[in-house]
Structures are given as C-alpha cells and as structure tokens.
Amino acid sequence: MTCHHEGQELVWEATVEVPDLEEFSYKYAVVTSERKAVRLEQSSRLLQLPASLTAQSLIELQDAWQAESHPANLLSKSAFADAIFQARPHISGIQLPEVSPGEDEVIVRFQTWCWAAHEGDKVEVVGTIQQLGSGDRNLALELKETDTPNWAGQVSVPVEAFPFTYKYLLTSRDGKQDEQSGEARTVSLPSDATTDTSRPAVILRSDGPFASAQMWRGSGIAVPVFSLRTMSSIGAGEFSDLKKLADFCAATGIRLIQLLPVNDTSVYLTWWDSYPYSCVSVFALHPLYLSLESLTDNMPGDIQDAIDEARSRLNGKDVDYEQTVSTKIEIAQCIFGRQGKEDLESPEFQEFFASNKNWLEPYALFCVLRKLFGTTEHWQWGTLSTPTPEMVERLTCPSQEHYTSLQFTYYLQYHLHKQLLDASRHAARQHVALKGDLPIGVSKQSVDTWMHPNLFRMEYSTGAPPDYFDRNGQNWGFPTYNWEEMSKDDYAWWRQRLSNLSQYFHAYRIDHILGFFRIWEIPGSCSTGLLGHFRPSIPHSADDLNEHGIRDIDRLTFPYITWTILQETFGKNASQIVAKYLIEFKPGYYRFRPEVDTEQKVEEIQARPGSPDWLQHELAQTRTGLAALHQNVILLPKDKDRSAFYPRIQLMDTSSYQAVDGGWKQHLSWLHNDYFYHRHNKLWSEHALRTLPVLMGATNMLVCGEDLGMIPTCVPPVLQQLGLIGLRIQRMPSEENQEFGNPTRYDYMTVASPSCHDTSTTRAWWEEDAERRERFFYLALGLQGKPPAHCTPAIMRTIVRQHLQSPSILAIFPMQDIMALSPTYISRPAHEETINDPAVRRHYWRWRMHVSLEDLLEDTDLIGDIQELMLGSGRCLESDLPVLHTQ
Structure with missing residues (x-):
C-alpha cells in the first residue's frame, strides 16, 4: 500500500482486483521490507458484497486499523461476556437487506463492532444526510448485528450529497442513548469521481470499535480466600464462602472479586506453606480451601460431630494454617474411606480424571513420594529424581500398594475443583467476575520442576531489586524460567496453565509482570536480592x-x-x-x-x-x-x-x-546507569512481545498486570500495545518526584487501589507516620482541619470515593478498606489486618476477617453506603442493584 496525508491523518491505500465472490475476508499487517510481519490484525474482516454489483464495479474500503488493544475490546473478555454483562445470544451469518442504487447514487455501508450492546439495545447511525436522519436522532439508521459483535447497515446516497458526516449511537432498551466519542466521521468521494468508471459503486466504512464517550467503569473487592469467614467454614475461608461474598458484591454494585493464588503450596508441611505464591503445583488446588460438609449429602453422624468440633476449635481470630490443613485432610480421609469409592466410580469423576490426568497423576505421585522421602527436595530422591512418563505410569497403576493414597489425592482435587467451579458459576449468575492471580514463579521443590526440569534454571532464584518494599531487594527462591526451552513447543506449559485457570476465573492478575520483560535473577548462593542481575540483559x-x-x-x-x-x-x-x-x-x-x-x-x-x-x-x-x-x-x-x-x-x-x-x-557510575536504565529497552520489549501475547492468547480472560517497582521505559508502550491493564497504588506513585498518586489522573487502562496485599492496610498505613499522614490529609485528600490519629470511616469514605471517581476501568479495594467504611468493624487493631510483609521472607499469611459474611449481608447500612458510593461515581447503575437500601 502507498501512503499520503489527508489533513492530520496518514492514509494508506491500494487497488486490487478481486474474484467474482459474494464475500471475502482480509486483514491488515505492518511488514518490513523483507515482508516479515511485525504487527498483524488478529481478527479478520468479512466483506459482504451487494448482489447488484457487476464485475467492473469499484468498491472503496475506508477502514481503520483494528487494534486488539483498544479499550472497547476489553468488553469482549470473559469477565464481561460471561459474568458482568447479561449473557445474550451469539449472532452470525445475518445478511443485510439489499439496496438498489438509483442513477448517480452510491451505496454506503457502515460497519462497527460493539461489545457493550445488551439484548434489546440498538446500534444506529445518525448523519447530516436524509438517509441518516438529517441530524435527527429519532430518524437514525438502525444497524443489524450480522456477526457478534459486528453491526452493519447500508443506504444509497446521491452523489451530490457528498461529503457528509455521521456518528454512531448506542440506544439502550429503555431509550437512553450513548454517542461515540470524538469528532463526527466524514465520507467523501474521490476527487476525480466524475464518471461512472471512477466513481465507486460501494463505499464500505469499517470504523472499528464503538468508542463510547462514557467507557464502562466498575469496582472490585480484593481478599484472599483464606481470609473469608462464614458460619460454615472451618479454620480458614473456603471456596464455598465465595458464593456469599458474591452475594455481598451483587447487593452493593461491586462487580469483581480479586483473589490471591489458590494452588497447593504444601512444600514444607509447616506454616511456611501459608505463602500462596510458592506453589507445589501450578494445577492442583489447595486442600486448605476444602469444604468438608460439601463432600457428601449423607454425612455420618460421628464425622459430623468431628466437623462441628473442628469448627469450634479452629475458628479463632486468625488462620491456624497447620492445624486447619491437617484436620481437614484427616476428616476428608475418613469420609473417603467410607464413601469415596462411590465418587470415584461416578461419570463426573471419570470425566474430570480424563481431562486432568496429565498433571493429576504426577501430582498425586509427588505427594506419595514427599511422604516416603520426608522432603519435597526431589533432587534427593535417588533414581526417582529424574521421572519419565513410563515411570509415572508404572508407579500410578492400580497394582501399586500406595494406590489408595493416589486415589485419595484424586478425590480431594475432584471435590476442590467442583467447589471452586460451583462458586465461580454462582458469582457469574450474580454478574460478579472472579479474578485469579498468576504467580511469577513456582517452588524449586515442585511437581513442575520435577517433571519439567528443562523449563527452569534451578541454579538461580527469582526476586526483585531494592524497592519500596525492601531496601535489600527480595529473594523469592523460585527458579528462573528457561524461556529459550519453553519457546520450542510454543510455550505449551504456560498455555496449559492458563487454560486450567480459565475454568474458574474470568480475569487474572499477572504477578510481577516485569518478569516477562526481564526477571531479577539471583545466584542460588545468595539469600537477599542485592547481588542479582537482570535476565535477559547485556553484561559489560x-x-x-x-x-x-x-x-x-x-x-x-x-x-x-x-x-x-x-x-x-x-x-x-x-x-x-x-x-x-x-x-x-x-x-x-x-x-x-x-x-x-x-x-x-x-x-x-x-x-x-x-x-x-x-x-x-x-x-x-x-x-x-x-x-x-x-x-x-x-x-x-x-x-x-x-x-x-x-x-x-x-x-x-x-x-x-x-x-x-x-x-x-x-x-563506574556511567556503567551502572547504562546497565539499569538505558541498555536493554529494545531487548526487554522484544522479550515481552514474545511471551505476553502467548499468555493473553491462551484464553479469553481479562488480563491485568502488577507493574509496580522499578519500571523500565519500555514497559508502558508494550502494555499499551497489548491492551494490558496496569496497577496504580496511591502511596506508590508511578510519577517521578511525587509522594502520592493522584487517582483523577490515572489512565483508563489501570486498576486504582489505595493498598494491596503486599502493603499495610490503609488504616495501618495512616497510623504509621504522623507527618506523612498530615501531608496526605492536606495534599492528597484536600481536607481541612486537623488530621485524626486514626483512619475514621469518614476518612476512608473520602479515600474510597476518590478512587471510585478516577478514570480507571476498575477501582479495587481490599476487604479491610471496605469494612473500614463502617464504625462497626474497626475495633480490631489496624496492624493486625496486614496480610503480608514483603521484607520478611517467612511471613505468616494468616489474616482472617473478624466479621462473618452473613453479618455483612445483613448490614443494610453498610450495603446502602457502598451502593451510594457506586452510584455516585457512575461505577454501577441503579438497575444493576437488586434493591436500593435506604438509611
């Protein structure tokens, strides 16, 4: 194609002859001089040709590049299509009514795609010509949905009516109209279109996404599953508790629940395993989250008594990790011994086992060998340190004396799968999306490193350079990835991992997304993060x-x-x-x-x-x-x-x-600054553009990235190009020389949060430093008077409102901040509500809500207060709420 300027726009054009077809598909690409594609539209365009055309007809396509990263495309993701928005039928193959052009007329076809349209809504075109209502919205041209989410319509326009302008409208079933953002579009004839041979018979306007002037904005709650508390859970939150949390979100207008990783972390069989980012398997779910009473509809009386006793004994202030896990496994073994065979013979279990056998058998065998050798350091297992598919098959066959132990592991994973899937489906029915967490690493002592050692660099550890969290850097202890080896099968391990995650979650957060640009790699002989280096990188x-x-x-x-x-x-x-x-x-x-x-x-x-x-x-x-x-x-x-x-x-x-x-x-100073700030931007950008699209293309989940810390200049452009949503924490501003972030200036493609699981809670942070608190009170919140010594519900309400009013697509609040909106729930000392201290490697992840979800569901004052905040910020509509509570 050749290019030229039309006003401020750069226009590319070419003329091609096409066969005598009724329709054909095409896409655009940016290529090098060697014809190598550097950017390619992922979705093909379908061109349906009017039957009135002849072999000599000229068709002018006036297209706009369809970037997969366009914010409007986010609404096609599972979080919206399968949860937040009402599901509507998928439409395909709808033909437009034929238009018969008169003499000196040109057919103009309008096409746009719109994921925001619900069932019963209309997409229309209003313009300055009679065929488009002459500017009267009540007479606009109604488009048809031909292939979800594509909408199209066509009119015959006299030559003398050119040029004309138009805009797209989205009209909801209750009559409210939303107009596309930006200036009206213009349709012109070519300057030499004076004869029939040079005048196009059809002008096709393919305008890409319907860019609403009011882009969708919503809110979420962030809470670990283990932190939930209901009347039925034992010792820690359980997958079943997510249903009551989804009910609470639905009642308040909150549309997303963000969780920490839920994979099995049973590496040391001590409280150290409470760290949710060191998984022993990227596929297996953690027994900590098992609901015992959901294992059977016919619970034996003595086992029910044991369950009731465990609930009474373990439901203290915080999670007793070791006792809760061991008690749940012990009681589950009793139930399995009496009734488990029934489950294992069910068609549902057989289907689950067949679908997950490739990871389930090695994981179950790993659990047996962990007990046999007394360690998960599989490099100490002698000849079993180097497994093969044949070895796994032999050691998991029914004739093995440990086969019952394998079956119990299958049984546990089957019920954990059922319970999480049930919670996910319940949340979706409430129009609440579940957002999971993709850890950057796996434990060195894991099934994955045992079965796939070629995918990991076991002699190194991952971590982070010195930052806000720790001046000595962080050493997480995970092996780094062998990306070169992973690429040989097109990152199959990653794609399978994401596919498994998508069974339960509609969205996910990429933990430490910078690791997909470059990881902070630390020699295995180090304990802190100070003596690390970037990988990939170019040493001196x-x-x-x-x-x-x-x-x-x-x-x-x-x-x-x-x-x-x-x-x-x-x-x-x-x-x-x-x-x-x-x-x-x-x-x-x-x-x-x-x-x-x-x-x-x-x-x-x-x-x-x-x-x-x-x-x-x-x-x-x-x-x-x-x-x-x-x-x-x-x-x-x-x-x-x-x-x-x-x-x-x-x-x-x-x-x-x-x-x-x-x-x-x-x-030396120059060499340091060159290495850390200038030397690698192209290298890291290329690396991220090889790896991140694989993750994003593996499923239809909405993808967010945790992009905190030392951010290279190459990161924002790549996130923008890929349509990845970043994270903004107010006390960790991304702008230089700023002490606090300003939520009103956040980009749309961000998540706005006052704190996260890696920081102290807002209440605790407020109490840590009186001078900083005062600066925040005056400068960030714009309040007057004397700052209170504690973060009162009124202060928290101001902070929450400020984040809700940000342009960010999502405002996500830790559960602690949501509870702090009510004076009823702030009796617990603030410092006790911190989930994690990144500076303490063996931190105990044990915080649990001191209030049950049943109590929150009964608190009409809190629900009404949150509803008011959501409605006032435009993050939900009154029609989204079941009942607007009055206070």
Whole structure:
C-alpha cells in the first residue's frame, strides 16, 4: 500500500482486483521490507458484497486499523461476556437487506463492532444526510448485528450529497442513548469521481470499535480466600464462602472479586506453606480451601460431630494454617474411606480424571513420594529424581500398594475443583467476575520442576531489586524460567496453565509482570536480592571496562573488606570476626573463609538449640554484618571465566565505591546507569512481545498486570500495545518526584487501589507516620482541619470515593478498606489486618476477617453506603442493584 496525508491523518491505500465472490475476508499487517510481519490484525474482516454489483464495479474500503488493544475490546473478555454483562445470544451469518442504487447514487455501508450492546439495545447511525436522519436522532439508521459483535447497515446516497458526516449511537432498551466519542466521521468521494468508471459503486466504512464517550467503569473487592469467614467454614475461608461474598458484591454494585493464588503450596508441611505464591503445583488446588460438609449429602453422624468440633476449635481470630490443613485432610480421609469409592466410580469423576490426568497423576505421585522421602527436595530422591512418563505410569497403576493414597489425592482435587467451579458459576449468575492471580514463579521443590526440569534454571532464584518494599531487594527462591526451552513447543506449559485457570476465573492478575520483560535473577548462593542481575540483559565485557580505564577487576569483584570497615561494622568484636570468618590476604585487607564465602553460608550460621537469648542475638548481628560485607562489592562476574560483569545495583551507595580512585567513579557510575536504565529497552520489549501475547492468547480472560517497582521505559508502550491493564497504588506513585498518586489522573487502562496485599492496610498505613499522614490529609485528600490519629470511616469514605471517581476501568479495594467504611468493624487493631510483609521472607499469611459474611449481608447500612458510593461515581447503575437500601 502507498501512503499520503489527508489533513492530520496518514492514509494508506491500494487497488486490487478481486474474484467474482459474494464475500471475502482480509486483514491488515505492518511488514518490513523483507515482508516479515511485525504487527498483524488478529481478527479478520468479512466483506459482504451487494448482489447488484457487476464485475467492473469499484468498491472503496475506508477502514481503520483494528487494534486488539483498544479499550472497547476489553468488553469482549470473559469477565464481561460471561459474568458482568447479561449473557445474550451469539449472532452470525445475518445478511443485510439489499439496496438498489438509483442513477448517480452510491451505496454506503457502515460497519462497527460493539461489545457493550445488551439484548434489546440498538446500534444506529445518525448523519447530516436524509438517509441518516438529517441530524435527527429519532430518524437514525438502525444497524443489524450480522456477526457478534459486528453491526452493519447500508443506504444509497446521491452523489451530490457528498461529503457528509455521521456518528454512531448506542440506544439502550429503555431509550437512553450513548454517542461515540470524538469528532463526527466524514465520507467523501474521490476527487476525480466524475464518471461512472471512477466513481465507486460501494463505499464500505469499517470504523472499528464503538468508542463510547462514557467507557464502562466498575469496582472490585480484593481478599484472599483464606481470609473469608462464614458460619460454615472451618479454620480458614473456603471456596464455598465465595458464593456469599458474591452475594455481598451483587447487593452493593461491586462487580469483581480479586483473589490471591489458590494452588497447593504444601512444600514444607509447616506454616511456611501459608505463602500462596510458592506453589507445589501450578494445577492442583489447595486442600486448605476444602469444604468438608460439601463432600457428601449423607454425612455420618460421628464425622459430623468431628466437623462441628473442628469448627469450634479452629475458628479463632486468625488462620491456624497447620492445624486447619491437617484436620481437614484427616476428616476428608475418613469420609473417603467410607464413601469415596462411590465418587470415584461416578461419570463426573471419570470425566474430570480424563481431562486432568496429565498433571493429576504426577501430582498425586509427588505427594506419595514427599511422604516416603520426608522432603519435597526431589533432587534427593535417588533414581526417582529424574521421572519419565513410563515411570509415572508404572508407579500410578492400580497394582501399586500406595494406590489408595493416589486415589485419595484424586478425590480431594475432584471435590476442590467442583467447589471452586460451583462458586465461580454462582458469582457469574450474580454478574460478579472472579479474578485469579498468576504467580511469577513456582517452588524449586515442585511437581513442575520435577517433571519439567528443562523449563527452569534451578541454579538461580527469582526476586526483585531494592524497592519500596525492601531496601535489600527480595529473594523469592523460585527458579528462573528457561524461556529459550519453553519457546520450542510454543510455550505449551504456560498455555496449559492458563487454560486450567480459565475454568474458574474470568480475569487474572499477572504477578510481577516485569518478569516477562526481564526477571531479577539471583545466584542460588545468595539469600537477599542485592547481588542479582537482570535476565535477559547485556553484561559489560572486560573490553568495555578496559575502554573506561578499569583494569583492577579483582578489586571490584571481591567484597571490599578493610580493618576500618570491620570496626565500623562489628565494633569491639571485629578481631573475633576476623579470627573466625576472614583471612587477611594483605595488610589491612580481608576476604572470606570458604565456609562463609556466600550469603547463603552466612545465613546458615545458627546457635545450637537451647542457646541463651544473648548468644542468638549476637549471632543474628554477626549474620547481618557478614551479609553486609558480602554486599560491599561493585561488579558481579557473569561466569567463572570472569569475562563479563554486571554492575551491582546501587553500587554508588557502597563503601567500596567511595574508596575507589576518583577517576574511576564517574566511569563506574556511567556503567551502572547504562546497565539499569538505558541498555536493554529494545531487548526487554522484544522479550515481552514474545511471551505476553502467548499468555493473553491462551484464553479469553481479562488480563491485568502488577507493574509496580522499578519500571523500565519500555514497559508502558508494550502494555499499551497489548491492551494490558496496569496497577496504580496511591502511596506508590508511578510519577517521578511525587509522594502520592493522584487517582483523577490515572489512565483508563489501570486498576486504582489505595493498598494491596503486599502493603499495610490503609488504616495501618495512616497510623504509621504522623507527618506523612498530615501531608496526605492536606495534599492528597484536600481536607481541612486537623488530621485524626486514626483512619475514621469518614476518612476512608473520602479515600474510597476518590478512587471510585478516577478514570480507571476498575477501582479495587481490599476487604479491610471496605469494612473500614463502617464504625462497626474497626475495633480490631489496624496492624493486625496486614496480610503480608514483603521484607520478611517467612511471613505468616494468616489474616482472617473478624466479621462473618452473613453479618455483612445483613448490614443494610453498610450495603446502602457502598451502593451510594457506586452510584455516585457512575461505577454501577441503579438497575444493576437488586434493591436500593435506604438509611
């Protein structure tokens, strides 16, 4: 195609001859000079030709590029099509009525696509010509839905009526009209269209999406399943509790429930497994969320008594993870022993097993071997460390003595599947979407790394560089992905994982979406995140350093430890530290002994059990000091041959940097900034555009990305190109030199939230810092008077309203913030409601609502208050609400 400018627009055009067909499909692509497609429309366009055309007829297509990332396209996703919007019949193959053009007339066909139209709604065209109502909306041309979501109509227009303008309208069944945004569109004839041979017989206006002036905006609640509380749940929230939560959302006008990951995390069989992002299987669901009473309709009396006793014993203030999981499994085993055979012989189970056998059998076998070996460190399982399909088939056959244990695992997963699926379908019937969470990693001690070791780099860990959450960076302990290997089968593991997730969820959040651009990769010998590097990335070569006059590589790649630094770090104990852990390799300079020459080895320095508190405290200080010495380094060798190097992040803050020759400082600072801020934008953009479209194309779920932290400049354009929804946390602004974000300035393609599970709650944050609270009160909220010491319901209401009034497509609030709207539910100390502290690796994820969902459903004051906020912000309509409660 060739291009030229028409006013401010760049127009591409070409003339082609087409066969004598009634219809044909086509799409546009952006290609290189070598004819390689760099961008391709994903959806084909269908052109239906009027029967009145002859072989010599000229058809002019006036198209607009159909970007899959257009915000209007979001309404086609499962969150809307299958939950939030009322389902309506899918339409296809509808033909338009024929139009017979008169002399000196041209057929003009209008086409747009509109996912926002509900059953009974109309899409119309109003324009400046008589055929389009002459500007009278009551006389507009009504379009027909020919193929969901495409709407089309055609009229015959006299030549002298050109040019003319028009707009699309969406008219709801109750008569309300919504007009497309932007300027009216213009239809013109070619400047030389004076004869029949040069005048088009048909002008086809393919205008892409109906871009509403009032784009849909909604709201959501974020809460972990384990945090829910109902009268029937035991010890922790259960999948069945989601039904009551969906009822609450439906009553208030909230349209989405955002959850944390729900996969099995039983790695250590201790409370450490409460961390929901370290899954032992990306497919198996966690027994913690099992509803025991839903396992059978005919519960034996003694087992019912055990269930009632467990409910009384375990329903304390917070989740007792270990006791809840072990109790549920014990009681489920009793039920299975008496009635499980019936379930296993049912057609429903047989269908479930056949559909999930490829992951279910290895997972069940993994659970058996975990118990047999007493560890999930599968690399310690001898010959069973390297499984094959034949080995799995042999060890899961019915003749094995552990077959009953395998069957119990199948039974558990079958009922967990049924319960979550039932909750998802119930939520959809209430027009509430479920949003899941896709963790960035899996545990090293998982079924996935056992069965597919080629897909992971087990000698490394994932994490995050220093950020808002932790000045030492984070080390999550997950292996990094071998993307090169994953690409060989077109990322089949990822596609299967997403397909499995889509059974239950209408949307999902990509945890740490930056990991799909680049991951912070940390050597397995490290315990913090400071000594990591980006992958993929381009390290600095020895030649690079040489060009900058840097030649003493050992000085920069070994921890810089001097007697002065030791005294500053350990004080009077410096001599003892040297004697026990260091070697003086030249006067006044030290290196680590082999037994403590990594962060991981330092972390293993522990006192004997039963040692006095003073000794344990002293060793903790020693570990902290030795770790700081390890981190006092400038360059990190990429390989053992030491031919390429990564700059240590924030190297300018180290005492090693302060001590280098003054001439080197400028060069080292430049190398650092080049590596972290400039060197990789093209590389990371290309990597994300290879991986993220695979995830997004695997299902029709709505996709959001957690894009907090150190954001490269390449990230926003890629998210925009792919139509990915980002995250905005007010206390973590994406704008530079801003202390607080301004929700009124957020983009539409964002989720607006005052806090999240990785931060303290809004109430707790309010109480942490009086001076910051005061700045937030005046500057962010625009309030007057003296800020209260606690976040009152009135303050919380102001914060919630501010987020609801943002342009963001979704405003999602933690359950703690929703409950804080009522004075009834703020008696619990605010600091107890924090879900996670990212700075504490072994944090106990145990927060549970101190109020039952039944109580919230009965609280007409709170429901009415939330309804008022939703209606006032335009995030729901009065017709969306079952009954508008009055106060």
